[in-house]
Amino acid sequence: MTKEARREQLLETALAIVREQGPDALTLGYLAERAGVSKPITYEHFETRSGLLVALYRQIDEQQVRALQESLAVKGRALDEVARVIARAYMTCHSNWGPEGHAIAGALMGDAQMGAVQRDLLDNCVGIFADALAPFSKLARKALRQRCVGIVGAAEALSLDMTRGRMPQAAAIENLAALLVSGIDPI
Structure with a gap:
């Protein structure tokens, strides 16, 4: 092998x-x-065990990023469509992984290596959201990125509720899409 x-x-x-x-x-x-x-x-x-957990976490993130990028590859969409595409890809990835993704992240809380990895992955996700939403927002790039930090945090909270069975996937998608549209100060 x-x-x-x-x-x-x-x-x-x-x-x-x-x-x-x-x-x-x-x-x-x-x-x-x-x-x-x-x-x-x-x-x-x-x-190390932390190295293993980080590798698992990175694998989850890579699949999520790939799904987001593939979903956003189609051009010429309206803001509502882009928001739904992002929300659907994000929640589908978390749904496919189930609660394990959040459990792995939780197991690494307080680990210095994981903190650096989480910051990098968060920055990447924020960048993807901001790039996709920039054509629809009145905000300056820096302000849009800051908003996307909050939206990604909300997306994580929604996905956690969804994977714990507290919210149906459709509701998580709808809520995230609504946050994406309303949170970027649309044109």
Whole structure:
């Protein structure tokens, strides 16, 4: 198995552990046991438990970013359509991952490495939102980015309620779309 294929297998196994038993059960030793490899192999790929959790979190984010970018590739849409596209892609990704994405992020709270990763991923998401919404907003670029920081925070809260079963996906999409439209001071 190639190194890349092994890493993918380890991440899939790690996600299965988180889904079945929660993030507290995920250790490099247990991952090695479940994946049928030696402990040094898991350490070679991730170094630490935090490194493994960060890799899982990055994988979730990469899929979310890909879905957002693919959804936004169609040009010539009105603001309402763009807001719905963003909201649908965002919530669909979180729905597909279920509560595991939030559980992984929660398991890394207070970890310095994770704090830096979360800031980078947040900045990327904010940038995607701001780029997509800029043609529809009266706000200066800096002000729009600041608004998008708040909107992304609201999107996270909505997705958390959705993945916990407190809100249907359709309602999460509608609420996020409404926040996107009203929150950017539309033209």
